[in-house]
Amino acid sequence: MLGLGNPILTDDGVGIYVVRALAGQLDQPDVEVAEASLGGLRLLDMAVGYDRLILVDAIQDGGWPGQIYRLGPNDLRPSLHAASSHDLSLPAALELGRRLGLTLPDDEAITIVAVEVEDVMTFGEVCTPQVQAAIPQALQMVLEVLSDRFPNEGSAGQEE
Numbered sequence: 001m002l003g004l005g006n007p008i009l010t011d012d013g014v015g016i017y018v019v020r021a022l023a024g025q026l027d028q029p030d031v032e033v034a035e036a037s038l039g040g041l042r043l044l045d046m047a048v049g050y051d052r053l054i055l056v057d058a059i060q061d062g063g064w065p066g067q068i069y070r071l072g073p074n075d076l077r078p079s080l081h082a083a084s085s086h087d088l089s090l091p092a093a094l095e096l097g098r099r100l101g102l103t104l105p106d107d108e109a110i111t112i113v114a115v116e117v118e119d120v121m122t123f124g125e126v127c128t129p130q131v132q133a134a135i136p137q138a139l140q141m142v143l144e145v146l147s148d149r150f151p152n153e154g155s156a157g158q159e160e
Helices: 010-023 041-047 090-099 129-147
Strands: 002-004 034-036 053-059 068-071 110-116 157-159
Touching (some): 002 041, 010 053, 010 129, 034 041, 041 090, 053 129, 068 129, 110 129
Parallel strands (some): 002 034, 002 053
Antiparallel strands (some): 068 110, 068 157
């Protein structure tokens, strides 16, 4: 499981805060928990060799702050800006990694728990109130994903 974000940019750190909260509750020795402030091609290094991957991250998709989504990699909209390698979309990075022979989880074995955020530009180490209030719900969704045998089967899309 990988919490993504930048914990000094207000809501952008929500993925990291969720996995930190989970690490204290997790009683599954076969589950690894990590944090990262990267994406695209650099994210591949952290996914190599795993059968399953749960990403927890912030999203801005037009919902209300604190709304939680359960998605697969192909549910993400393509990035409109690709000026550098870190802007490569997750599906594109996975496809490239597989073409290069990296052992990566199948798309069906990758789940993204995304929290709709409000502010990812202001320096701060605390999420906005609505996003902060959503952390326990996101944590619960991650626990549900961990208990699923097939994490995306029939569940891709928005969760409320």
